[in-house]
Amino acid sequence: MYKSKKVLQFVNSLMLLPMMSANISLGSFMTLPQEVLDSSFPVITNESALIIEKDNTIEKARLEKAALIDEYFESQNLPLAGHGMKMVIEAEKNNIDWRLIPALAMRESTGGKFACKKATFSPFGYGSCKLNFDSYDHAIEVVARSIGGNNPKTASHYKDKTTEEKLKSYNPPSVVRNYADQVMAIMDEISPDA
Numbered sequence: 001m002y003k004s005k006k007v008l009q010f011v012n013s014l015m016l017l018p019m020m021s022a023n024i025s026l027g028s029f030m031t032l033p034q035e036v037l038d039s040s041f042p043v044i045t046n047e048s049a050l051i052i053e054k055d056n057t058i059e060k061a062r063l064e065k066a067a068l069i070d071e072y073f074e075s076q077n078l079p080l081a082g083h084g085m086k087m088v089i090e091a092e093k094n095n096i097d098w099r100l101i102p103a104l105a106m107r108e109s110t111g112g113k114f115a116c117k118k119a120t121f122s123p124f125g126y127g128s129c130k131l132n133f134d135s136y137d138h139a140i141e142v143v144a145r146s147i148g149g150n151n152p153k154t155a156s157h158y159k160d161k162t163t164e165e166k167l168k169s170y171n172p173p174s175v176v177r178n179y180a181d182q183v184m185a186i187m188d189e190i191s192p193d194a
Contacts, residue, residue: 157169
């Protein structure tokens with residue numbers, strides 16, 4: 001809060017200084033013309049300063065998460081390196097753990113290295129490799145939306161479930177034993193903190 005007040009004071013001083021110097025250079029203390037008073041100067045209030053600070057905090061957290069994902073893929077020279085920010089943003093939009101999408105890609109295709117051969121841009125094994133995507137970003141959007149329970153066609157499988165329950169729907173234990181545990185272990189490799 002102290003830092004916000006200092007920033008606010010500094011910004012306000014930048015706005016007042018030119019007006020004061022204009023008045024002083026004219027040699028008198030005149031009032032500002034009405035058109036100047038009516039014009040829209042950016043005014044930073046305590047509330048807007050808090051919003052700016054919150055937005056900066058959110059953006060910093062996104063950048064840190066995206067960097068962790070990209071570093072994880074880059075360290076193994078995998079095709080999905082560079083898509084970390086897209087994964088973070090789509091996870092936020094769909095209210096899922098930011099590590100889930102990259103962990104699925106790792107488990108299903110080693111980060112795109114062994115993506116589905118029968119489908120384009122399909123590193124998630126989504127739709128049993130029968131669905132084509134326009135790009136990796138498109139695949140990330142579709143998978144995040146579905147797992148988030150926001151795709152009406154698949155919502156019954158994922159909506160209002162925990163990450164573990166979502167994974168058991170994505171690939172049931174009857175198909176791949178310990179699948180959920182394997183993906184969650186990869187999530188912890190990417191970052192132990194959610």
